[in-house]
Amino acid sequence: MNPTTLFAIPMTLFSGTMLTMLSSHWLLIWAGLEMNMLALIPILMKKTNPRSTEATTKYFLTQTTASMLLMMAILINMTSSGQWTITNMDNPSATSLATLALIMKLGLSPFHFWIPEVTQGIPLTSGMILLTWQKLAPISIMFQLAPLLNPYIILTSTALSILVGGWGGLNQTQLRKIMAYSSISHMGWTTAILMYSPSTMILNLSIYILLTLTTFSMLTIYANHTISSLALLWNKNPLIALAISLTLLSLGGLPPLTGFLPKWIIIQEMMKNNSIITPLFMTIAALLNLYFYMRLIYSTTLTMLPTTNNIKTKWRFESTKQTLLLPTLLILSTFLLPLAPITPILN
Amino acid sequence: MMYFTFLLSVIFVISFMGFSSKPSPIYGGVGLLVSGGVGCSIVVSLGGSFLGLMVFLVYLGGMMVVFGYTTAMAIEEYPEAWGSNVVVLGALLLGLTMELFVVLWMVCYDEVEVVISFKSMGYWVVFEGEGTGYFHGDSTGVAALYSYGCWLVVVAGWSLFMGVVIVIEVTRGG
Numbered sequence: 001m002n003p004t005t006l007f008a009i010p011m012t013l014f015s016g017t018m019l020t021m022l023s024s025h026w027l028l029i030w031a032g033l034e035m036n037m038l039a040l041i042p043i044l045m046k047k048t049n050p051r052s053t054e055a056t057t058k059y060f061l062t063q064t065t066a067s068m069l070l071m072m073a074i075l076i077n078m079t080s081s082g083q084w085t086i087t088n089m090d091n092p093s094a095t096s097l098a099t100l101a102l103i104m105k106l107g108l109s110p111f112h113f114w115i116p117e118v119t120q121g122i123p124l125t126s127g128m129i130l131l132t133w134q135k136l137a138p139i140s141i142m143f144q145l146a147p148l149l150n151p152y153i154i155l156t157s158t159a160l161s162i163l164v165g166g167w168g169g170l171n172q173t174q175l176r177k178i179m180a181y182s183s184i185s186h187m188g189w190t191t192a193i194l195m196y197s198p199s200t201m202i203l204n205l206s207i208y209i210l211l212t213l214t215t216f217s218m219l220t221i222y223a224n225h226t227i228s229s230l231a232l233l234w235n236k237n238p239l240i241a242l243a244i245s246l247t248l249l250s251l252g253g254l255p256p257l258t259g260f261l262p263k264w265i266i267i268q269e270m271m272k273n274n275s276i277i278t279p280l281f282m283t284i285a286a287l288l289n290l291y292f293y294m295r296l297i298y299s300t301t302l303t304m305l306p307t308t309n310n311i312k313t314k315w316r317f318e319s320t321k322q323t324l325l326l327p328t329l330l331i332l333s334t335f336l337l338p339l340a341p342i343t344p345i346l347n
Numbered sequence: 348m349m350y351f352t353f354l355l356s357v358i359f360v361i362s363f364m365g366f367s368s369k370p371s372p373i374y375g376g377v378g379l380l381v382s383g384g385v386g387c388s389i390v391v392s393l394g395g396s397f398l399g400l401m402v403f404l405v406y407l408g409g410m411m412v413v414f415g416y417t418t419a420m421a422i423e424e425y426p427e428a429w430g431s432n433v434v435v436l437g438a439l440l441l442g443l444t445m446e447l448f449v450v451l452w453m454v455c456y457d458e459v460e461v462v463i464s465f466k467s468m469g470y471w472v473v474f475e476g477e478g479t480g481y482f483h484g485d486s487t488g489v490a491a492l493y494s495y496g497c498w499l500v501v502v503a504g505w506s507l508f509m510g511v512v513i514v515i516e517v518t519r520g521g
Binding site for chain 1: 502503513517
C-alpha cells in the first residue's frame with residue numbers, strides 16, 4: 001500500500017477515537033465513531049481473501065446499524081431538548097436507543113454474534129486492534145452518559161454477555177475465537193458497574209486492554225492460531241509458553257495476578273450497593289471463562305503431545321515479528337495487583 | 348394544497364420501500380432518485396429553500412449521476428425489477444391496501460390512533476418553518492458552518508476524503 005495511505009489510515013483511526021473522547025457535541029462524537037469504523041476497514045482487510053472480506057462486511061454492517069441507531073437517539077434528543085450537549089439527555093426513548101446502539105458497538109449480548117466471526121476472519125494484529133482500540137470510543141461515551149443510560153438494558157446485556165462469553169468459548173479450538181468470546185465476557189464485566197461507579201469501568205477496561213494486548217502480542221510471534229499450534233510452543237520458545245500461561249491465568253481473573261484486581265473491585269462496588277446475587281452469578285459464570293483458559297494452559301505447558309523419545313529441539317530463531325513492548329506488557333499484566341491500595345481514587 | 352407535506356412524506360416512504368426491497372441496483376437507483384427528490388421538496392416546503400436546492404444539486408446531480416453511470420457499467424443483461432418477484436409484488440399490493448384502509452378509517456372516524464395519534468391533517472400543515480424571520484435559517488446555518496463551525500468542516504472534509512481513499516484501497520485489493 002502507498003506509504004501515505006499507510007500513515008493516513010492509523011492516523012484517522014487514532015483521531016476518530018480522540019474526537020469521540022474529547023467532544024461534547026453529539027454530532028462530532030458520532031463523526032468520530034464513523035471515522036473509527038471507516039479507518040478500521042482496510043486494517044481488517046490487510047490480507048485480501050474472501051474470509052476477511054466477509055468479516056469486514058459483517059463488521060461494517062453491524063457497526064453502521066449501531067451508528068444509525070445512535071444518530072436516531074441524537075436526533076430524538078435534539079427534537080425533544082433542542083441542544084446537542086452530551087450530558088443532557090432527558091428523553092427516555094433517546095437514552096434507551098443510545099444504550100442499545102452503544103451495546104451493539106461494543107459487541108455485548110444479544111448483539112455479540114459478529115465478534116467471533118469477524119475476529120476469526122482477520123489477521124491476528126487486526127484482531128488485536130479490533131478488540132482493544134475499538135472499545136475505547138463507545139466506553140468513553142458510556143462513561144459520560146453513565147447516570148442517564150437505561151439500567152435495565154445495561155444489566156440484562158451484562159448478565160447475558162458474561163454467560164454467552166463463558167459458554168460460547170467452551171467449544172472453540174481457534175485462538176482468535178477464544179479471544180473474541182473472552183472480549184464479550186470482559187465487556188460484560190466492564191458494563192456491570194457502569195451504573196454504580198464509572199471510574200471502575202475505566203479500570204476494568206484498561207486492565208482488559210493490557211491483558212489482551214499482551215496475549216495477542218505473544219500469539220503473533222509464532223502466528224499461533226489454534227490450540228494445537230500452542231501445544232508445540234514449548235519446543236520453539238519455552239519462555240513464551242510460560243508467559244502465555246501466566247497471561248491467560250491473569251485473564252481468567254486469578255489472584256495474585258493483575259486480572260484479579262478489576263473483578264475484585266467490581267464485586268466490591270456492587271456489594272457496596274446492596275447487589276449480592278448479581279455479582280455471585282457473574283463470578284460463577286467467570287469460571288466458564290477460566291475453564292477454557294485452563295484448557296489452553298494445559299495444552300501449552302502442563303502436557304506434551306505424544307512424541308517419540310528422542311525428539312529434536314527446534315533451532316531458536318530470532319523472531320521476525322514486531323512485538324511492541326512485550327516485556328513491559330508482560331510485567332504489567334501479571335504483577336500489578338500490589339497496586340490495589342490506590343483504588344480508592346476511583347471514587 | 349394543504350396536505351402537500353403529508354403527500355410528499357407518503358411518496359418518500361413508498362420510494363424507500365421501493366429500494367429496500369432490493370431490486371437490481373439500477374432500479375434501486377430509481378428509488379433513491381425519487382426519494383432524494385421528494386426529500387428535497389419536503390425541506391423546501393418547510394422553508395429551507397437553499398439547503399433543499401443544495402441537496403438536489405450535490406446529492407442527485409452529483410452522486411446519483413456517478414452511481415447511475417457506474418451501475419450501468421456493471422449491470423447484468425436482464426436486471427430484476429420490482430414486478431418480477433411475487434413476494435415483492437404482494438408486499439407492494441398489501442402496503443397499498445393498508446394505506447387505503449388507513450385513509451378510509453381517517454375519513455370515517457376523524458382520528459387514527461395506532462402508535463401515534465393522528466388526529467387531523469392540520470398537524471401536517473406548516474405554519475412556520477425555517478423561512479420566517481429576518482434571516483432564513485438555512486442560509487444562516489451555512490454561513491455559521493464556515494465561520495464558527497470551521498472545525499466541523501475540517502472533520503467532515505477529512506472523513507469524506509478518507510472514505511473515498513479507503514473505498515478505493517479496498518476495491519483495488521491492496
